[in-house]
Amino acid sequence: MGTSPEVEASARSRILDAAAEAFMRSGFATTTIDDIAHEVGATKGLVYYHFRSKFDIFLAVYGEGMRRVRERVEPHAEGPGAGRDRLVAMSIAHLLNLMEDLAYHHVVHQAVRGEAMTALKPRQRDALLDLNRLRNDYEQMFRRVVTEGIDDGSLRRVDPTLATRTLLSNLNAVDMWFRRIDGQTGDELHDLAGRIVDLLVVGLAG
Amino acid sequence: MGTSPEVEASARSRILDAAAEAFMRSGFATTTIDDIAHEVGATKGLVYYHFRSKFDIFLAVYGEGMRRVRERVEPHAEGPGAGRDRLVAMSIAHLLNLMEDLAYHHVVHQAVRGEAMTALKPRQRDALLDLNRLRNDYEQMFRRVVTEGIDDGSLRRVDPTLATRTLLSNLNAVDMWFRRIDGQTGDELHDLAGRIVDLLVVGLAG
Numbered sequence: 001m002g003t004s005p006e007v008e009a010s011a012r013s014r015i016l017d018a019a020a021e022a023f024m025r026s027g028f029a030t031t032t033i034d035d036i037a038h039e040v041g042a043t044k045g046l047v048y049y050h051f052r053s054k055f056d057i058f059l060a061v062y063g064e065g066m067r068r069v070r071e072r073v074e075p076h077a078e079g080p081g082a083g084r085d086r087l088v089a090m091s092i093a094h095l096l097n098l099m100e101d102l103a104y105h106h107v108v109h110q111a112v113r114g115e116a117m118t119a120l121k122p123r124q125r126d127a128l129l130d131l132n133r134l135r136n137d138y139e140q141m142f143r144r145v146v147t148e149g150i151d152d153g154s155l156r157r158v159d160p161t162l163a164t165r166t167l168l169s170n171l172n173a174v175d176m177w178f179r180r181i182d183g184q185t186g187d188e189l190h191d192l193a194g195r196i197v198d199l200l201v202v203g204l205a206g
Numbered sequence: 207m208g209t210s211p212e213v214e215a216s217a218r219s220r221i222l223d224a225a226a227e228a229f230m231r232s233g234f235a236t237t238t239i240d241d242i243a244h245e246v247g248a249t250k251g252l253v254y255y256h257f258r259s260k261f262d263i264f265l266a267v268y269g270e271g272m273r274r275v276r277e278r279v280e281p282h283a284e285g286p287g288a289g290r291d292r293l294v295a296m297s298i299a300h301l302l303n304l305m306e307d308l309a310y311h312h313v314v315h316q317a318v319r320g321e322a323m324t325a326l327k328p329r330q331r332d333a334l335l336d337l338n339r340l341r342n343d344y345e346q347m348f349r350r351v352v353t354e355g356i357d358d359g360s361l362r363r364v365d366p367t368l369a370t371r372t373l374l375s376n377l378n379a380v381d382m383w384f385r386r387i388d389g390q391t392g393d394e395l396h397d398l399a400g401r402i403v404d405l406l407v408v409g410l411a412g
Binding site (some may be wrong): 202 | 233235352361362364365368369378380382383401405406407409410412
């Protein structure tokens, strides 16, 4: 059966969406290819046509999650504007990505915790190392803006490495308790993200 | 074979320690009773003598983790002292517990993320609800001190519920990146905990 490239791309992306949801709900270890196929309303054969294994699906979800968050945050990293203002804008964009794309975020987070790390084939290990490198670049982009904020006087003289790590892990930890409420508008999410970032940047004591 | 109560208590606590480590390393789903027995250097029979199932071990580790962190943090919650100073002391105590008892902390954290939630027997569900209640009490203790800090003017007028949730999830997120370094002294851990709490309470901009 000859399917067009568009149909195949859409099947692939539906598999990724379903896998992200399933990994978030049940964890990587307990999710099966059958669960994912069932969720897409497809056969196991279709899933295996696109991906060689469950771990390859996991890697593709991780990569797509990183691509989406970076695409959203990167435009705010460049000046003009004080380091603090750019850091606030980047942090809000990161949180909005988390809130609107919770399942993908959760999978990236899970990868970091190493819960999906089992015995890997060489090509899988390489793919994972590439993704971890992307994550490090992402963290470095935040660290650069923290450093610029310290230099321009808009942030206090904190340790840039510890401050960046703490900020990012604080932003990511929102997935521990955040669940989108039905009918919650984009403005409401933006307001919530802004209040969380304010707590991190200005602190509880201010 | 008649063993003394002390020996039995120590076997039980060695099983819990080993299980906490195994759950942290491999996740709840992939850890087996065999893995735990192997780690203690005991038979599967000894493990089953103390616990009816892997999930019961998980519940016992969770309970022990909650008991330890509460024991350490609670003395700092009471006055005298401004709300802010008490909150800082509680937060440092919470982080020191996390750093020194990482595996137990990780299991409690995992329980919160719901990764261990499979089909539960009624007695297990009740035990889990009791533990979740302990966790809520713990969060409420922090919220009370945040509110007292706002009232006495030592904290700014933040939303106490959002601020408490953000603070606790930020403290817990330290387990994402913290790994104890060989030879790291108690003083060094205390210093690191103090700097992280400072970032949370005073913020990056201050």
